[in-house]
Amino acid sequence: MGLLTIIRKNRQKEKEMRILFLGLDNAGKTTILKKLNGEDILGVSPTLGFNIKTFAHGNYTLNIWDVGGQRTLRPYWRNYFEQTDALVWVVDSGDRMRMKDCKEELHTLLLEDRLAGASLLVFANKQDLQGSMTDVEIRDALDLRSIKSHHWKIWSCSAVTGENLVTGLDWVVADVAGRLYYSTTASPIQAPVPVVVV
Amino acid sequence: MSDPTWSFSQAFSADFQASRIELESRVESAKATTTTADGLNALSLDLAKLTKTLADATGSLPSYDQRQYELQLKGLERSLEELRALLPKSKFAFKRKAPVASTPAPPTPVSMAVPEIPPQTDSVSTNLTLSSHSFKYLSTASLPSASHASDLTISDLNGCIVNLLPDMGDAEPRSLEISALHIRNLTDTLLLLPVIRGSVLLHDLRRCILIVGCHQFRMHTSTRVDVYLSIPSTPIIEHCSQIRFTAYPATFSQDTSPNVFAVRDFSHIRATPSPNWSAVPEEALVMQWPVGTITSEEEIADALNTLLP
Numbered sequence: 001m002g003l004l005t006i007i008r009k010n011r012q013k014e015k016e017m018r019i020l021f022l023g024l025d026n027a028g029k030t031t032i033l034k035k036l037n038g039e040d041i042l043g044v045s046p047t048l049g050f051n052i053k054t055f056a057h058g059n060y061t062l063n064i065w066d067v068g069g070q071r072t073l074r075p076y077w078r079n080y081f082e083q084t085d086a087l088v089w090v091v092d093s094g095d096r097m098r099m100k101d102c103k104e105e106l107h108t109l110l111l112e113d114r115l116a117g118a119s120l121l122v123f124a125n126k127q128d129l130q131g132s133m134t135d136v137e138i139r140d141a142l143d144l145r146s147i148k149s150h151h152w153k154i155w156s157c158s159a160v161t162g163e164n165l166v167t168g169l170d171w172v173v174a175d176v177a178g179r180l181y182y183s184t185t186a187s188p189i190q191a192p193v194p195v196v197v198v
Numbered sequence: 199m200s201d202p203t204w205s206f207s208q209a210f211s212a213d214f215q216a217s218r219i220e221l222e223s224r225v226e227s228a229k230a231t232t233t234t235a236d237g238l239n240a241l242s243l244d245l246a247k248l249t250k251t252l253a254d255a256t257g258s259l260p261s262y263d264q265r266q267y268e269l270q271l272k273g274l275e276r277s278l279e280e281l282r283a284l285l286p287k288s289k290f291a292f293k294r295k296a297p298v299a300s301t302p303a304p305p306t307p308v309s310m311a312v313p314e315i316p317p318q319t320d321s322v323s324t325n326l327t328l329s330s331h332s333f334k335y336l337s338t339a340s341l342p343s344a345s346h347a348s349d350l351t352i353s354d355l356n357g358c359i360v361n362l363l364p365d366m367g368d369a370e371p372r373s374l375e376i377s378a379l380h381i382r383n384l385t386d387t388l389l390l391l392p393v394i395r396g397s398v399l400l401h402d403l404r405r406c407i408l409i410v411g412c413h414q415f416r417m418h419t420s421t422r423v424d425v426y427l428s429i430p431s432t433p434i435i436e437h438c439s440q441i442r443f444t445a446y447p448a449t450f451s452q453d454t455s456p457n458v459f460a461v462r463d464f465s466h467i468r469a470t471p472s473p474n475w476s477a478v479p480e481e482a483l484v485m486q487w488p489v490g491t492i493t494s495e496e497e498i499a500d501a502l503n504t505l506l507p
Contacts, residue, residue: 025399025416026397026399026414026416042413042430043430043431044413044414044431045414045431045432045434045462046414046416046431046432046434046462048434048462048464048467070416070434070436070464071418071436071437071464072436072437072464072465072467073464092399094325094349094351094378094380095380095399096325096351096380097351097353097380097382097401107247108243111246111247111250126349126378126396128347128377129347129348129349129377129378129396130325130347130348130349131323131324131325131326131348131349131350132323132325132349133323134323137323148251148254149250149254
């Protein structure tokens with residue numbers, strides 16, 4: 001029994017995932033979480049510090065960390081990187097003026113060693129508002145197609161109507177599960193074969 | 199040769215070489231001129247990215263190539279180190295913010311340089327914007343009518359009065375429904391806004407009055423602003439100074455939240471009260487608002503001069 005097998009078996013018992021919600025302020029991170037959890041979203045105030053939510057999703061227990069996105073809080077994001085299985089990056093689709101800022105913060109995060117391997121779900125939030133950028137526009141604005149180091153997917157969603165929130169979460173949970181618990185969900189990935197170049 | 203690893207290494211080598219040469223030329227030009235710390239940081243960041251792409255490709259490249267690339271990156275790293283050594287060390291010191299000039303708006307119109315926003319060519323969705331005006335009275339007539347809940351961007355205004363309140367006397371009110379507001383770079387401007395469902399995000403306001411009702415309120419890097427606010431959550435400010443808050447005027451909407459809110463200052467997370475905001479003192483409360491359209495620039499300037507803090 002190799003070390004990897006032991007680790008996998010161990011995780012299988014827990015079936016837990018740690019998911020980190022990040023994004024600029026006003027993106028709607030806390031509102032998405034409250035909506036997912038069936039809570040009232042009217043009184044949500046800008047987050048000072050962080051919120052933790054734990055809930056069951058399919059066979060898994062999700063530990064979701066939602067960290068405030070104000071500029072003064074962003075240096076503290078790094079304190080939450082450890083053991084992260086998935087990163088959910090939430091975008092305010094109406095915030096055209098800060099798309100560049102949003103792109104830079106995201107790409108800086110992806111260089112982080114402790115987030116290496118984490119699945120990346122991008123939520124293009126606030127689609128209920130007319131004038132929001134579409135998921136395709138946001139994909140290009142954030143230059144998502146240049147990301148080779150992480151599995152990623154973008155979903156347009158609305159925290160107010162609840163559109164696509166569960167669908168997005170389904171994808172990220174399945175993606176993490178396929179990686180951590182792949183012995184139970186998929187056939188083992190074929191190891192790359194060394195190639196001799198003539 | 200149709201081997202996937204081979205074609206990957208081909209494509210990778212081309213990309214990598216292009217990025218490396220580009221970075222090298224930037225380092226060279228940085229050597230020729232004097233660099234700033236920011237410029238140097240940008241270079242190191244790009245180098246880090248390139249190093250990471252190389253690390254990610256490990257195993258898919260011929261080992262000789264991999265070794266060569268690593269050496270090239272090491273060389274770049276050394277050049278950057280040399281540059282960094284040349285940089286004058288900045289002494290650590292507490293900085294005092296420069297006092298804000300308190301000159302009133304000149305009564306005569308001057309052409310204001312408005313930062314150009316590059317046109318988004320590949321964009322298909324369009325949003326409502328109110329942007330780049332000086333010394334004007336702007337109302338809902340300045341906006342295209344929208345039947346759905348919309349996101350409105352207000353930016354780059356100087357010496358303006360913006361009135362987007364629903365017209366009480368209008369028998370057929372315009373069907374404009376704003377749900378979210380993004381506001382940036384306003385000077386000497388008065389904003390009369392309705393109570394909206396969504397959030398308001400503000401950046402870079404100087405000497406303004408803002409009347410708005412919303413679900414969430416975030417204000418950044420602003421100074422000397424009076425806010426007449428109706429809100430069910432906690433409004434926040436960050437990197438702001440001389441901000442004053444009070445209740446939304448009852449004359450514009452009956453549907454307002456009670457005037458009990460605590461403002462949270464993210465630049466002052468302590469038990470002591472924040473020095474950056476206060477309540478609008480009674481004697482400074484505005485009772486008469488310019489809700490009717492004003493056409494002359496002088497009258498707009500006069501109205502603003504009597505109202506603004």
